[in-house]
Amino acid sequence: MEYAIEINNVTKKFGDVTAVDNLSVKLPKGTICGFVGPNGAGKTTTIKMLMGLIKPTSGELFVNGVKVKSGLERKLHVGYLPDVPGFYDWMTAEQYLHFCGKLLQMDKEDIRKRTAELLERFGLSGVKTKIKGYSRGMKQRLGIAQALIGDPSVVLLDEPASALDPIGRKAIFDLILSLKGKVTVLFSTHIIADVERVCDTVLIMDKGVLKVNTEINELTAKQAEHIINMSVKGEDESINTLVSTLENKEYIKSVGRNQNGIIQIVALDDMLAGREIPALINEHSLALMNYNVQTRRLESIFLEVVSHE
Amino acid sequence: MNNFIVFLKKELKEFVKTWKLLILLALFIVNSFMSPILYYYMPKLLELSGLPGAAEQFDMSLASYYTQYYGNQFQSGFLALIFITCLAVVREKKKGTAILTLTKNISRPTFVLAKYISYVIWYTVVYVVSSAAFAAMIKVLINESINKHTIASFGLFYLIGIMFAAGAIFASCIGKNTIVSCLIGFGVYIAVFILAAIPYVNKFTPAMLLDNSITALSGNYENLLIPLLTCIGCTVLFLVLGIVSFEKQEL
Numbered sequence: 001m002e003y004a005i006e007i008n009n010v011t012k013k014f015g016d017v018t019a020v021d022n023l024s025v026k027l028p029k030g031t032i033c034g035f036v037g038p039n040g041a042g043k044t045t046t047i048k049m050l051m052g053l054i055k056p057t058s059g060e061l062f063v064n065g066v067k068v069k070s071g072l073e074r075k076l077h078v079g080y081l082p083d084v085p086g087f088y089d090w091m092t093a094e095q096y097l098h099f100c101g102k103l104l105q106m107d108k109e110d111i112r113k114r115t116a117e118l119l120e121r122f123g124l125s126g127v128k129t130k131i132k133g134y135s136r137g138m139k140q141r142l143g144i145a146q147a148l149i150g151d152p153s154v155v156l157l158d159e160p161a162s163a164l165d166p167i168g169r170k171a172i173f174d175l176i177l178s179l180k181g182k183v184t185v186l187f188s189t190h191i192i193a194d195v196e197r198v199c200d201t202v203l204i205m206d207k208g209v210l211k212v213n214t215e216i217n218e219l220t221a222k223q224a225e226h227i228i229n230m231s232v233k234g235e236d237e238s239i240n241t242l243v244s245t246l247e248n249k250e251y252i253k254s255v256g257r258n259q260n261g262i263i264q265i266v267a268l269d270d271m272l273a274g275r276e277i278p279a280l281i282n283e284h285s286l287a288l289m290n291y292n293v294q295t296r297r298l299e300s301i302f303l304e305v306v307s308h309e
Numbered sequence: 310m311n312n313f314i315v316f317l318k319k320e321l322k323e324f325v326k327t328w329k330l331l332i333l334l335a336l337f338i339v340n341s342f343m344s345p346i347l348y349y350y351m352p353k354l355l356e357l358s359g360l361p362g363a364a365e366q367f368d369m370s371l372a373s374y375y376t377q378y379y380g381n382q383f384q385s386g387f388l389a390l391i392f393i394t395c396l397a398v399v400r401e402k403k404k405g406t407a408i409l410t411l412t413k414n415i416s417r418p419t420f421v422l423a424k425y426i427s428y429v430i431w432y433t434v435v436y437v438v439s440s441a442a443f444a445a446m447i448k449v450l451i452n453e454s455i456n457k458h459t460i461a462s463f464g465l466f467y468l469i470g471i472m473f474a475a476g477a478i479f480a481s482c483i484g485k486n487t488i489v490s491c492l493i494g495f496g497v498y499i500a501v502f503i504l505a506a507i508p509y510v511n512k513f514t515p516a517m518l519l520d521n522s523i524t525a526l527s528g529n530y531e532n533l534l535i536p537l538l539t540c541i542g543c544t545v546l547f548l549v550l551g552i553v554s555f556e557k558q559e560l
Contacts, residue, residue: 051412053411053412078412088406090323103315103316105414146409
C-alpha cells in the first residue's frame with residue numbers, strides 16, 4: 001500500500017533534548033488524523049520535519065512517496081499551516097491568496113475561483129482590510145485558506161483551531177470532514193472533542209514518544225469503560241453487601257462509595273451492568289433512586305496516557 | 310508566470326508599500342542636494358566666521374565635490390542600504406512569512422536571489438535619481454556638465470553599493486534575528502573601511518573603487534581591474550554563502 005505519510009524511526013534532538021524519539025507512523029491516503037499531545041510533546045517538530053523545514057537527527061520521512069529533504073519543501077505539494085502563521089500584512093486576504101496561487105503556478109481562472117471559494121468558506125469574503133488589521137482568528141482562517149489554495153493531496157495543520165471562535169472552529173472541522181477520503185489531513189490539536197468528531201485515526205504523543213497510534217473506533221472500543229453513578233436507598237449493611245457483590249462481578253472494574261453515599265462503578269460492559277445491577281439492588285432489598293452512565297471518552301484515555309508520571 | 314518573477318514582483322511592491330523606499334530615497338536625495346551646497350558655501354561660511362585663511366585652503370575642484378558627495382553617500386546612504394537589506398530575509402524568518410512562501414513551490418535560492426535583485430533594482434532607481442540630482446546641482450553651482458567620465462565615476466561607486474547589498478543579504482541569511490543580522494552587516498561595512506586603511510592591502514580591496522571613482526573623473530582608469538574584480542567576487546561570494554547557509558537552515 002502506498003502511504004500519503006510515512007515516518008520511519010525518526011528521532012529529532014535539539015542539543016541534549018530529544019523532541020521526537022524513534023517515531024514511526026504510516027497514514028494511508030485519505031486519512032484524517034488527529035495529532036494530540038501536551039505542549040512540548042513533539043507535534044510541531046514532527047509536522048515541520050514532514051514539511052522539510054527541519055531535518056531529523058535520524059530516520060526518514062516520506063510524503064506521497066517522496067523522501068522529505070530539508071530545503072525541498074516546495075516539491076512536496078503539501079498544504080501547510082504553521083502554529084503561528086505569518087503573512088505579508090500590507091496585502092489583503094485576496095491579494096495574499098492570489099500571490100500563493102501564482103507561486104503554485106495555478107492558472108488565472110483557477111486562482112480566481114479558488115480564492116473566491118476559500119474566502120467565502122472562511123468568512124473573509126468582501127473584507128478589504130489589509131492583513132495587518134486582522135484579528136488572530138481572521139489570520140488563522142486565512143492561514144488555513146492558503147494551505148488549501150493549491151488543492152493539495154496532503155494537508156498538515158498545526159493547531160488549526162487555536163484562536164478561533166466556535167463558528168470558525170466549526171467551519172474548519174466541517175471543511176476537514178468534507179475532505180475525508182479525498183485528501184490526507186494531519187492536524188495537531190489540544191481539543192480532543194475535535195479529534196473525536198472528524199478523525200478516523202489518532203496519534204497521541206507525549207515527551208517525544210508516540211503512545212497511541214490507532215483508529216478512533218478501535219481505540220474507544222478497546223478501551224471502553226463506562227462510569228456509573230448511582231444512589232440507592234435502604235439499610236446501610238445491605239448497601240455494603242451490594243458493593244461487595246458488585247466488586248466480584250467480572251464486568252465491573254472497580255466500585256467505590258463517596259461521602260454523599262453515591263456508588264461509583266467503572267463497568268467494562270454497560271449493557272450487562274444495566275441489566276444486572278438493578279436486579280442485584282432488588283435482591284438486596286434496596287431501592288434504586290438514581291442511575292447515570294457516562295461512557296469514557298477519548299479525553300480520559302488521553303489523560304491516562306499522558307499523566308503516567 | 311515563473312515563480313521567481315512572482316516573488317520578485319511581490320518584493321518590489323513591498324519596497325514601496327513599506328517604509329524602505331522612503332528612507333533610502335530620502336537619505337540619498339538629501340546627500341545629493343546638501344553635499345554640494347554645503348561644500349560650495351563652506352568657504353563663505355568660514356570667511357564669515359572670521360577664521361583667517363581657512364577659506365583659501367578649500368579645494369573647489371570638481372573632484373573635491375565628488376569626493377565630498379561619495380564620502381557622504383558612503384557614510385549614510387550605504388549604511389541605510391545595508392541596514393534595510395539586512396532585514397530582508399531575517400524578518401521573513403522571524404515573522405514566519407518565509408515558511409508559508411517556501412512551501413509554495415519556490416526554492417530557497419530563488420527566494421534569496423529574488424530578494425537581492427529587488428533590493429538592487431530599488432537601490433539602482435534611488436542611485437540614478439540621486440546621481441542625477443547631484444549632477445544637476447553641480448551644473449547649477451559650478452557649471453560643470455555631466456560627461457562619460459562622470460558617468461563612469463558614478464558607475465564605479467554604484468558597484469560598491471551592489472557589493473554592500475550582497476553582504477547585507479548574506480548577513481540577513483545567516484542571522485538568527487534582526488539585531489544579529491544588522492551587526493553582521495555593519496561588520497561587513499566596517500571591514501571594508503578597515504581594509505581600505507591598510508597600506509598595500511587596500512589596493513586589492515573593493516574599497517579602492519572609491520578612489521577609482523574619483524580618478525575616473527579625470528579619465529584616469531589605472532589600477533581599476535583588481536578592485537573591480539574583488540568587488541564583483543565579493544558580491545558573488547556573499548550571495549553564494551548566503552544562499553548555502555539559508556538552504557541548510559531549519560525554519
